[in-house]
Amino acid sequence: MRPRKEVFATAFIAETVDSYIGVIKKRDTKENLQIKWFTDVLAEYFHVCKPHPIINVQKERFLKVNPDFSIADNGREEEVSIPYFRNKASFSDISYEEFYKLTKQRRSVRWFLDRSVDRELIDKAILAAIQAPSACNRQPFEYHIIDDKELLKTAVALPMGTTGYAHSIQAFVVAVGNLDAYFDERDRHLIYIDASLANMSLMLALETLGLASCPINWPDIEDREQKMAEFLKLKPYQRPIMCIGIGYPDPDGMVAYSEKRPLEVIRKYK
Structure with a gap:
């Protein structure tokens, strides 16, 4: 959402942290890029949100399972898995x-x-x-x-x-x-x-x-x-x-010809 609210997602952040903790407990987190993504997104969320009673509680729960993690440290050496701007250089x-x-x-x-x-x-x-x-x-x-x-x-x-x-x-x-x-x-x-x-x-x-x-x-x-x-x-x-x-396609095997429907028939602008 733009502009981003100072406090958001209070209705479901507890459920999100519940799920996160459940995944952390059940899976090997070493070199698991999805776990890294979950962690980075939640860390960024707690970093950008202003203090709030609900968020403060969930932030403490998050830090309890990540005791060595610094939420304020957005300058970590590795690439952080959070929303990014499209980069034409990589297109x-x-x-x-x-x-x-x-x-x-x-x-x-x-x-x-x-x-x-x-x-x-x-x-x-x-x-x-x-x-x-x-x-x-x-x-x-x-x-x-x-x-x-x-x-x-x-x-x-x-x-x-x-x-x-x-x-x-x-x-x-x-x-x-x-x-x-x-x-x-x-x-x-x-x-x-x-x-x-x-x-x-x-x-x-x-x-x-x-x-x-x-x-x-x-x-x-x-x-x-x-x-x-x-x-x-x-x-x-x-x-x-x-x-x-x-x-591997057999060069001697023929492929059925399929004439597609015309653009004017399949496309409808409103």
């Missing part, structure tokens, strides 16, 4: 024309070479994927990758619509949503939105690495859900969202 130099070319290059490929996919390349694509926006940065999803030849035979048959090319898939990704971070029905669709945003970045990144992909719909059918849950050993709050077949 990509990819033009719109090149990006648009990449979006047209990415098409659903169903014929792959019989060649294993290096896990390092998949990890690189996932690193790009998790830069996608996520509501409150919860990132309520995870990727299960199956590349074992025997397990692949089972995995590729779980969704529908893969008949005829399932045998060609070299690595199979199942995007799984986690509902454990949500308590309100208003958020029940976020696992699908956030995972889908990341999945598009994942597929574009794969193209830059010489790999191709095919997004595969996950059917909302109970027996399929149960089979996937058993196969991946999912927890009760986890749901399959979609699958993605990956591999």
Whole structure:
């Protein structure tokens, strides 16, 4: 909010510190960048807020679990994980024309070479994927990758619509949503939105690495859900969202031509 209030977030700072302390107690905080981010943001909050009865209490609780932390020390040598101004010097130099070319290059490929996919390349694509926006940065999803030849035979048959090319898939990704971070029905669709945003970045990144992909719909059918849950050993709050077949594209395998709807039809200004 601009201009920033001298005192803010009093209604939920106690809950926030509760969650922070819970995470600190349960996880190894060494070299954990998310813990560093949580700590830096709370430290900055306590630094900029004026004294207030509610905030003062929570500040003491925060310092109790960080006894060596100096809230006033904003000049720490390492980079502080708090809001920052956009820096053009760090921007990509990819033009719109090149990006648009990449979006047209990415098409659903169903014929792959019989060649294993290096896990390092998949990890690189996932690193790009998790830069996608996520509501409150919860990132309520995870990727299960199956590349074992025997397990692949089972995995590729779980969704529908893969008949005829399932045998060609070299690595199979199942995007799984986690509902454990949500308590309100208003958020029940976020696992699908956030995972889908990341999945598009994942597929574009794969193209830059010489790999191709095919997004595969996950059917909302109970027996399929149960089979996937058993196969991946999912927890009760986890749901399959979609699958993605990956591999090196076979140059002799044709790609279905897909004419997209005209801009004038799909775009509506108000």
